[in-house]
Amino acid sequence: KNEVEQSPQNLTAQEGEFITINCSYSVGISALHWLQQHPGGGIVSLFMLSSGKKKHGRLIATINIQEKHSSLHITASHPRDSAVYICAIPNNYGQNFVFGPGTRLSVLP
Amino acid sequence: DTGVSQDPRHKITKRGQNVTFRCDPISEHNRLYWYRQTLGQGPEFLTYFQNEAQLEKSRLLSDRFSAERPKGSFSTLEIQRTEQGDSAMYLCASSLDSRVRVGTDTQYFGPGTRLTVL
Numbered sequence: 001k002n003e004v005e006q007s008p009q010n011l012t013a014q015e016g017e018f019i020t021i022n023c024s025y026s027v028g029i030s031a032l033h034w035l036q037q038h039p040g041g042g043i044v045s046l047f048m049l050s051s052g053k054k055k056h057g058r059l060i061a062t063i064n065i066q067e068k069h070s071s072l073h074i075t076a077s078h079p080r081d082s083a084v085y086i087c088a089i090p091n092n093y094g095q096n097f098v099f100g101p102g103t104r105l106s107v108l109p
Numbered sequence: 110d111t112g113v114s115q116d117p118r119h120k121i122t123k124r125g126q127n128v129t130f131r132c133d134p135i136s137e138h139n140r141l142y143w144y145r146q147t148l149g150q151g152p153e154f155l156t157y158f159q160n161e162a163q164l165e166k167s168r169l170l171s172d173r174f175s176a177e178r179p180k181g182s183f184s185t186l187e188i189q190r191t192e193q194g195d196s197a198m199y200l201c202a203s204s205l206d207s208r209v210r211v212g213t214d215t216q217y218f219g220p221g222t223r224l225t226v227l
Binding site: 033035040042045091096102 | 142144146149150151152153154157165198200202215216217218220221223
């Protein structure tokens, strides 16, 4: 059974702070996905990672396949970054996701 | 708008009624997924289609739930004899089969249908 854990569950930061959200999982995978869910439900795919690091604007995602761990970093955080951040991995058959519980981020002005 | 769309966005129904949701994926995507998300939790997989074939169903999908994708384009998810525990956000996503490595498809999510069963 795939298990995905995230920490912290909730995170409140001041605008401009550097933010780190962690994800760990228990099985070998080919790729890990980071998703962003805004209030109201819409989910947007941020990154798909197989190894190393990816950067998109102020967002940076890293993965260590051997340690089964990934991190999502947000530099110079802004209130519009407030959302739930979810990591997801392929299930045993690789055709759909197993999702982490999400990290709820609130960035205060 | 060429993204994934879902209809309706909100549905309120009484316990015991049947409800049907629709998902229109991105047009060239051959994979379509249904997920359910309850408050404060991450989404949970329900079922997925490759074209019109339903290839996998979660044990969460009881016999009151049925999903179809008759022409390999839009999909419907029906819940019969709704129960209060069915109240959740129902999310649809689509992807294009990458055939590179499993799990490397990027899924594009719709806005969801929020179901409230009274």
